[in-house]
Amino acid sequence: MRVQRAAVIGAGAMGSGIACVLSQCGIEVLLKDVEQAAVERGLGNIKRMYDSRVKKGTLTQAEADGLFAAVKGTTSYEDFKTVDLVIEAAFEEISVKLEIFKTLDQICPPRAILATNTSALSISEIAEATKRQDKVVGMHFFNPAQFMKLVEVTAGVKTAEETMKSALELCHQMQKTPVKVEECPGFLVNRVLFTYMNEALYALQEGLATVEEIDAKVVEFGLPMGPFALFDMTGLDVCTHVNTFLYSQYGPRFSPSPLLEKMVKAGALGQKSGAGFYIHEKTPVKGEAKKINPALKDLIAEANKEVTLAKSPRAFHAHRVILPMLNEAIYCIQEKVVDASDIDIAMQNGCGFKVGLMAIAKEKGLAWCLSEISAYHKEQGERFRPSWLLGKLVGANVHDFSALAQDQSKKPVAVS
Ligand SMILES: NC(=O)c1ccc[n+]([C@@H]2O[C@H](COP(=O)([O-])OP(=O)(O)OC[C@H]3O[C@@H](n4cnc5c(N)ncnc54)[C@H](O)[C@@H]3O)[C@@H](O)[C@H]2O)c1
Structure with missing residues (x-):
């Protein structure tokens, strides 16, 4: 199905980005929020996104005006009777999403696909709020949605193949890179990423390296930013919530460091509160390195009273935080959450x-x-328990995952 009219629920950070991306490829978009002020903020964000493209010279003013005019803000469901697809990006609370999907099911035409941008909630559970479970799908965009190419596309238990095909087609229409991910807590990217962020906390608590040293080594290794810069950008409260959830689902591999919770309790939430691991000045001096939060030292000492740290005998190496990600990615392959060939594309x-x-x-x-993951497992414990698939492949003398990735039956649905 080619989408011509779409709606986005929630005009916040993600919803406005998604609405912008939809309008960019010629789709008429309804952007709905609960209050007019939120709708206006969302429309303002989209206007700024288009203005910056005009400034960069990638769009003329007339083109930008035309595309922006295709987005209509609303606080009602009135015009939803003719939409082909809805992408929900409201609060990450199951009760909110269930209510929205119940209403959408009653108002949208029977052909309409209902997608959710949830980061962690169950697509299958959300679908049960409707009588069209076959037409409900997960489309997980990444922040900022107008720039990040990835969309994790996830079927619920009752999602039809046809719906997956349409969602994947829409991603291509929006010039995004979809990766088909089986439903599991955290999907692929957040699940993998949080092993890395959590491990950085333990390395810091052990005193192996400072915040700046760990961030610098990771960037040198090839990641766009270090784990502590990422914590501060994402918000430590959000990270605590996600990590606690992943721990509840997967157990000791995600055993949360107590440091994060201590920082949240102390009000150090990252950029949004002015301090996290770093201090974030309102008007930062250009070229000046960020200062470390002076409260961090005491918070680490407090957190250290609550855990028995392994005290690695080796100096900090980026592998300490990269290998848990690699191991978790192999768990995802083992559980057939994703095709091996899609992991690097997704990250x-x-x-x-x-x-x-x-x-x-x-x-x-x-x-x-x-051998490296096992050595860390011996030293650090369950956070590094190697996946059995890795052991099996090494036992079979397989060098890498390219053989598995060639299994065509695990490839994403072909898109015409
Ligand atoms: N922020 C991220 O990095 C990110 C990344 C991927 C996915 N997500 C997911 O996207 C969703 C939205 O996240 P966000 O960061 O844009 O949140 P946000 O708080 O910036 O925006 C949410 C918006 O939804 C509106 N809203 C709440 N209930 C509503 C309802 N019943 N009807 C219409 N609008 C409603 C709110 O008024 C608000 O404007 C969440 O499910 C989140 O998990 C967020």
Whole structure:
């Protein structure tokens, strides 16, 4: 189905970005929020996105005006009777999403696909609020949605193949890079990424390296920003919430460091509160390095009272935080959450990784990966328990994942 009229629910950070992307490819968009002020803010964001493209010279003013005019703000469901598709990007609360999907199901035409941008909630559960479970799908965009190419496309238990095909087609229409991900907590990217962020906390608590040193080594390794810069940008409260959720679902591999919660309790939420791991001045001096939050030292000391740290005998190396991601990515392959060949595409397009996890496995070999992860497992415990698939492949003398990736039956649905 080619989408001509769409609606976006929620005019916040994600909803306005998604509405902008939809309008950019000639789709008429209704942008709905609960209050007019929120709608205006969302429309203002989209206007700024188009203005910046005019400034960069990638659009003329007339083109930008035409595309922007295709977005109509609203606080009602009145015009939803003719939409082909809705993307919901409201608050990450199941009760909110269930209510929205119930209403959408009653108002939208029977052909309409209902997508959710949820980061972690169950697509299958959300679909049950409707009588068209076959037409409900997860389309997980990355922030900022107008720039990040990745969309994780996820079927619920009752989602039809046809719906997946339409969602994937729409991603291509929007010039996004879709990756088909089986429904699981955190989907692929957040699940993998949080093992890395959590491990950075433990390395810091051990005193292996400072915040700046860990961030710098990781950037040198090929990630767009270090874990502490990313914590501050995302918000430590949001990160605590996600990590606690992943721990509840996957157990000890996600065993949360107590440091994060201590920082949240102390009001150090990152950029939004002016301080997280770093201090964020309202008017930063250009070229001046960010200062470390002076409260951090005491918070680490407090957190250290609550955990028995392993105290690694080795100096900090980026592998300490990269290998948990590689291991978790292999768990995802083991559980058939994703095709091996899609992992690097997803991490690159969703998080801007310049180095691929599968590329590391290929370069170093799976035997090296297993030996390193096992050494950390012995030293650090369950956060590094190697996936059995890795052991099986090494036992079978398989060097990397390219053989598995060639299994065509696991490829995403073909898109015409
Ligand atoms: N922020 C991110 O980095 C990110 C990335 C990927 C996915 N997500 C997911 O996208 C969704 C939105 O996140 P966000 O960061 O844009 O949140 P946000 O708080 O910036 O925006 C949410 C908007 O939804 C509106 N809203 C709430 N209930 C509504 C309802 N019943 N009807 C219409 N509008 C309603 C709010 O008024 C608000 O404007 C969440 O599910 C989140 O998990 C967020």
